[in-house]
Amino acid sequence: MTTKNKKLKIYNTMARSIEELNPIKDSLFRIYSCGPTIYNFAHIGNLRYFIFVDVLRKTLKHFGYKVKHVMNLTDVDDKTIRYSRQNRLPLKEYTKQYEKYFFEDLERLNIEPVEYYPRATETIPEIIKFIEKIIENKHAYVTNGNVYFDISTFKDYGKLANLDLSNLKENAQGRLDDEYDKDDPRDFALWKAYTLEDGDVFWESPWGKGRPGWHIECSVMSSKYLTDMFKDGTINPDKFETIDIHTGAVDLIFPHHTNEIAQTESVTKKPFVKYWIHCEHLFVDGKKMSKSLGNFYTLRDLIEKGYPPRAFRYVCVSSHYKQQLNFTLKTLDAAENTIKRLDNFVFILNVIKERSEDKSIRDELKQKIEEFKDTFDNFLADNLDTPKALATVFDFMSYVNKTKDLSSAEAELSLQTLRYFDSVLSIFDFDIKEDPLPDEIMALILKREEARKNKNWELADSIREQLKEQGIELADTPLGTVWKKVK
Numbered sequence: 428m429t430t431k432n433k434k435l436k437i438y439n440t441m442a443r444s445i446e447e448l449n450p451i452k453d454s455l456f457r458i459y460s461c462g463p464t465i466y467n468f469a470h471i472g473n474l475r476y477f478i479f480v481d482v483l484r485k486t487l488k489h490f491g492y493k494v495k496h497v498m499n500l501t502d503v504d505d506k507t508i509r510y511s512r513q514n515r516l517p518l519k520e521y522t523k524q525y526e527k528y529f530f531e532d533l534e535r536l537n538i539e540p541v542e543y544y545p546r547a548t549e550t551i552p553e554i555i556k557f558i559e560k561i562i563e564n565k566h567a568y569v570t571n572g573n574v575y576f577d578i579s580t581f582k583d584y585g586k587l588a589n590l591d592l593s594n595l596k597e598n599a600q601g602r603l604d605d606e607y608d609k610d611d612p613r614d615f616a617l618w619k620a621y622t623l624e625d626g627d628v629f630w631e632s633p634w635g636k637g638r639p640g641w642h643i644e645c646s647v648m649s650s651k652y653l654t655d656m657f658k659d660g661t662i663n664p665d666k667f668e669t670i671d672i673h674t675g676a677v678d679l680i681f682p683h684h685t686n687e688i689a690q691t692e693s694v695t696k697k698p699f700v701k702y703w704i705h706c707e708h709l710f711v712d713g714k715k716m717s718k719s720l721g722n723f724y725t726l727r728d729l730i731e732k733g734y735p736p737r738a739f740r741y742v743c744v745s746s747h748y749k750q751q752l753n754f755t756l757k758t759l760d761a762a763e764n765t766i767k768r769l770d771n772f773v774f775i776l777n778v779i780k781e782r783s784e785d786k787s788i789r790d791e792l793k794q795k796i797e798e799f800k801d802t803f804d805n806f807l808a809d810n811l812d813t814p815k816a817l818a819t820v821f822d823f824m825s826y827v828n829k830t831k832d833l834s835s836a837e838a839e840l841s842l843q844t845l846r847y848f849d850s851v852l853s854i855f856d857f858d859i860k861e862d863p864l865p866d867e868i869m870a871l872i873l874k875r876e877e878a879r880k881n882k883n884w885e886l887a888d889s890i891r892e893q894l895k896e897q898g899i900e901l902a903d904t905p906l907g908t909v910w911k912k913v914k
């Protein structure tokens with residue numbers, strides 16, 4: 428049975444329905460994921476989104492597709508400038524350290540790196556060229572060194588968010604940027620003129636010195652890295668090709684993604700993105716996370732409390748990305764216990780694999796495993812239903828637990844099956860193995876096994892006690908006896 432190019436159905440925010448994902452070209456998905464603003468540690472709400480992106484990417488690969496994936500690093504904006512000044516560090520030096528922490532978090536959460544992580548500050552020439560095109564196409568205007576996108580010129584503005592523009596106008600003052608020199612309060616900045624608060628952070632541009640707005644960087648980086656638009660050093664809008672997938676957290680639908688669409692389509696005259704996929708929010712103890720409520724956590728906070736990062740990843744994959752996730756420390760405790768169960772299971776399979784000589788595999792087990800793999804894939808294919816896919820993993824584990832006298836080859840096959848599941852979930856640790864034991868200890872363990880086989884319980888128990896004194900604890904599991912070192 429093969430999973431080559433299995434179809435994934437997923438909720439497309441633009442279509443407002445679940446659609447079958449089909450790549451525009453061949454079997455390659457070109458993906459753009461809005462990335463972090465590197466001015467502080469990522470909080471666990473951000474991390475939930477990055478785990479979701481990882482699960483999506485790994486599912487596509489698991490289903491036999493290729494991916495070309497970009498995630499931007501916002502290293503210049505109001506916040507990065509403000510905090511770097513407060514900390515009396517040059518902007519680059521300030522953001523570099525949080526960039527490093529961001530990648531550390533990803534690694535601890537078993538998040539696979541994507542192909543490109545471009546930085547905004549390294550994309551300025553392309554950003555300027557892009558803004559020039561928007562002006563040339565009469566979708567933007569310049570005032571006092573600022574460049575604003577004129578949303579009245581863009582017919583479909585707000586389509587992604589299903590916005591009622593007349594309603595938006597009334598609320599616009601509070602919701603959008605508060606620049607005073609815009610023609611319409613709903614217009615947004617493509618380029619911001621230099622102010623004293625910017626310190627030494629500015630670039631020269633046709634509109635004077637300044638810096639890019641936040642929304643423009645994603646329009647530029649997605650077309651730069653996923654299409655040939657900037658290939659020969661200039662900007663060539665004809666070379667733009669609709670991008671397959673764009674992801675973000677739900678709060679980016681408006682205004683960020685709404686503005687990205689307006690910017691890109693006003694230059695390329697082609698649909699920006701085929702599938703818009705958004706991940707829901709994370710709440711802590713039923714409330715929005717905030718430092719003042721004391722319910723604000725970074726991954727480092729959880730590690731300091733003694734939790735393994737994998738437990739947080741487990742919490743995320745055990746909930747559906749389209750549902751709000753209510754995080755509590757209690758949930759994390761439960762996840763930590765589950766992780767231990769998973770580790771034990773891997774440990775036992777490893778022991779059996781090494782100890783048994785039996786290379787036979789029962790047909791029934793083989794067939795059952797194919798069924799579990801199919802069920803697992805079908806749940807993923809159904810709008811990335813990781814909670815149900817995870818439940819299938821547990822069904823598989825209890826099936827193996829009930830299988831008597833597992834052979835070496837069957838233990839190996841079971842481990843391979845776990846790796847199959849884990850290529851998407853990334854919650855297992857396959858290196859769980861004890862150090863090899865000294866020969867005399869191993870001899871005692873084998874002697875006790877023999878005694879148990881001969882139903883000589885007295886001898887078996889006395890050997891167990893003897894081993895315990897030497898720091899070796901035995902456990903008789905349905906899969907046979909396993910040992911571990913106790914300190």
Ligand SMILES: [Zn+2]
Binds near residue numbers: 460462645683
């Ligand atoms: Zn973005």
